[in-house]
Amino acid sequence: MRDLREALRRVRAAFEDAGYTVGGVRELLGPVAGGALARDEIVPALRATRGGSALELLTRLFWLQVPVDAAALAAAGLDDRDLFAAGLAEPSGAEVRPLLHAEPLESVSGEGHAGYVVSDLKVRPGSGTVPADDHVVGAGGASANLARLVVHRAVDNVLDLGTGCGVQAVHLHDRLRPGRITATDVNPRALELAAMSFALSGTDGVELLEGSLLEPVRGRRFDLIVSNPPFVVAPSGDRRFTYRESGMPGDDFCRRLVGAAPEMLEDGGYCQLLANWLHVDGVPWEERVGAWTAGCDAWIVQRDVQDPAEYAELWLRDSCEAGTPEYRARYDAWLDHFERQGVTGIGFGWITLRRSDRPSIRIEELRQAVDQPVGAYVEGVLDGFGNAEKFSTGCGSRVRAAAGLVQEQVGPPGAEDPERIVLRQTAGLRRAAGVGTVEAALAGVCDGGLTLDPLLDAIAQLTGMDPGQVRAHAEAVLPELIADGFFETVRPAPAASA
Numbered sequence: 213m214r215d216l217r218e219a220l221r222r223v224r225a226a227f228e229d230a231g232y233t234v235g236g237v238r239e240l241l242g243p244v245a246g247g248a249l250a251r252d253e254i255v256p257a258l259r260a261t262r263g264g265s266a267l268e269l270l271t272r273l274f275w276l277q278v279p280v281d282a283a284a285l286a287a288a289g290l291d292d293r294d295l296f297a298a299g300l301a302e303p304s305g306a307e308v309r310p311l312l313h314a315e316p317l318e319s320v321s322g323e324g325h326a327g328y329v330v331s332d333l334k335v336r337p338g339s340g341t342v343p344a345d346d347h348v349v350g351a352g353g354a355s356a357n358l359a360r361l362v363v364h365r366a367v368d369n370v371l372d373l374g375t376g377c378g379v380q381a382v383h384l385h386d387r388l389r390p391g392r393i394t395a396t397d398v399n400p401r402a403l404e405l406a407a408m409s410f411a412l413s414g415t416d417g418v419e420l421l422e423g424s425l426l427e428p429v430r431g432r433r434f435d436l437i438v439s440n441p442p443f444v445v446a447p448s449g450d451r452r453f454t455y456r457e458s459g460m461p462g463d464d465f466c467r468r469l470v471g472a473a474p475e476m477l478e479d480g481g482y483c484q485l486l487a488n489w490l491h492v493d494g495v496p497w498e499e500r501v502g503a504w505t506a507g508c509d510a511w512i513v514q515r516d517v518q519d520p521a522e523y524a525e526l527w528l529r530d531s532c533e534a535g536t537p538e539y540r541a542r543y544d545a546w547l548d549h550f551e552r553q554g555v556t557g558i559g560f561g562w563i564t565l566r567r568s569d570r571p572s573i574r575i576e577e578l579r580q581a582v583d584q585p586v587g588a589y590v591e592g593v594l595d596g597f598g599n600a601e602k603f604s605t606g607c608g609s610r611v612r613a614a615a616g617l618v619q620e621q622v623g624p625p626g627a628e629d630p631e632r633i634v635l636r637q638t639a640g641l642r643r644a645a646g647v648g649t650v651e652a653a654l655a656g657v658c659d660g661g662l663t664l665d666p667l668l669d670a671i672a673q674l675t676g677m678d679p680g681q682v683r684a685h686a687e688a689v690l691p692e693l694i695a696d697g698f699f700e701t702v703r704p705a706p707a708a709s710a
Contacts, residue, residue: 216298216299216411217411219294220412223294224328224412226294227270229266229289230270230290231266231267232267232271232316233316233318234317237275237316240268241261242260244256254336257271257275257276258278266288266289269288273308274300274310274313277310277313279307279308279310280307281307281308292308298408299312299408300312300330311333312331313334314328314330314412315331315351317329317382320362321585322584327385327413328409328412329377329379329382329409329412329413330405330408330412331350331351331376331377332344332348332349332401332405334350335531335532336532337529337534338532338535339532342531342536343453343455345453345454347453347454347455348377348399348401348405349376349377350377354486355376355380355440357486357562358380358438358484358485358562359379359380359383360584360586361484361586362380362436362482362585362587363436363590363591364588365387365436366387367384367388367389369392370384370388370391370393370394371393371396371436372394372395372439373426373437373438373469373485374397374440374442375395375403375420376440377402377409378407379409379440381418382413382415384436385413392418393415393417393419394429394432394434395420395421396422398424398454399455400422402455403421403422425465425469426472426476429476432476433476433478433481434476434478435478435481436482437476437482437483437484438483438485439469439486441458441466441469441487442454442458443456443458443465443486443487444457445490445523446546447545447548447549462490462553463487466485466487466489466504466563470485470563473508473565473567474506474565475507477567478567480568481566481567482566483565485562486562487560487562488558489501489558490555491517491557491559492553492556493554493556497557497559498512507568507571508565509565509567509568509594509597509598510563510564511563511574511590511594512562512563512564512575512576513561513562513563513578514560514578516559516561516579517558518557518560519556520547520557520558521547524543524547524550572598572600572601573597578641580641581642582642583639583642592697593641596700600691600694600695601691603690603694605665605668605686608663608665609664609701610658610663610664610702610703611654611660611701611702612658613654613656613699614637614640614697614699617635617636618635618638619633619634619652619656620636621634633646634646635647641696643698645693649671650668650685650686650689651686651689651690653674653675654667655699657670658699668682
């Protein structure tokens with residue numbers, strides 16, 4: 213094992229010397245070839261990497277997964293013996309061919325290099341093959357979404373549940389102060405490749421444990437649990453790919469993980485995961501998924517919904533089964549399964565939990581683009597939910613308008629009063645809310661320096677409204693606007709000592 217780590221250390225140095233990073237590859241390919249590659253079309257990228265530089269050769273070998281000339285590697289200053297010793301490639305006549313997919317990982321901010329991840333060779337559409345049952349996938353859109361969701365805070369004890377190739381652990385390593393990351397997976401091959409990812413990234417000291425769900429760490433507690441779990445809802449008895457399907461019925465894996473999280477978290481600790489959930493005929497999805505939570509602040513966000521046919525097509529394409537002789541029969545089996553269960557749709561989204569003595573729960577649908585990374589402001593989002601529940605306009609309450617608000621007024625040109633006033637966030641979750649005169653006026657004047665009482669009295673005087681009605685209206689609407697992040701509660705500064 214030491215020899216393998218040493219070989220991977222030398223490979224890492226060669227990768228970095230060649231500029232084999234996401235930024236380096238992006239610049240090499242350009243927008244056209246890079247865009248095609250994002251659609252799993254490699255021909256433009258092959259055309260863009262014909263020059264024979266070290267970066268071009270590494271991109272062809274480990275990202276595009278095509279053999280390269282051994283003499284060209286040597287001429288570019290790359291030692292193929294280290295690639296062989298690391299198990300990443302093997303000789304094939306006068307060529308070197310890849311055994312594994314090794315790709316650079318961009319930092320969550322998109323402004324730097326995070327490390328490398330090692331996975332099984334990608335199975336691309338039209339290849340005529342489907343992934344093995346224990347196939348280990350590399351970095352992708354889902355893993356990037358989770359990494360951007362994870363709270364930005366220093367932590368001592370992290371669990372990466374269902375680590376796969378180790379993407380989340382590589383991202384989180386720099387946030388330890390110092391501390392330990394535990395990575396688990398039910399697939400032994402995933403743990404093997406994750407260990408290679410950690411060695412190739414210089415991510416030291418990760419504890420690797422085999423087992424399902426939370427069994428390998430039962431009785432322990434963590435500051436942060438992250439999981440890109442096997443959330444795909446597939447028919448019972450259907451072919452199971454370990455990386456995406458748990459074998460549990462319906463959305464039970466995500467339900468069980470959410471339900472078990474409180475006992476596994478330190479006070480104030482976070483559990484964040486991607487999830488799919490079923491929309492069942494006659495039962496609001498918010499009600500089904502909301503019943504999973506207990507003992508934690510919860511923010512459950514639905515980003516998309518697919519009907520059963522769309523969902524089956526998505527995952528049959530994912531496993532490259534479109535166009536195979538079994539495609540129609542498997543498609544029919546998925547639809548039959550959903551019909552028997554009364555499934556009308558499948559939701560895609562994220563779940564953030566924070567262990568709390570007085571839990572606040574928010575379940576919502578967000579379809580608009582939001583600022584990334586969400587993890588940079590997710591603590592404030594959860595704090596807003598709790599503050600909204602405790603809010604009252606009395607007792608010297610202070611609020612301030614959130615930074616970056618803009619006001620839009622809609623109405624006929626020249627009209628004295630607008631038909632509609634909209635407050636819009638220009639950052640964060642980018643929500644928009646139709647508001648009345650009182651809220652719009654407050655957004656323009658409240659900076660947290662004064663209590664609400666004189667501000668509301670001034671608004672009543674300026675508008676000619678009854679002061680009691682103004683106060684009652686503010687009491688009714690401000691909690692929701694605080695929960696949505698348009699206003700923030702402010703604690704008064706402590707009195708100066710005599």
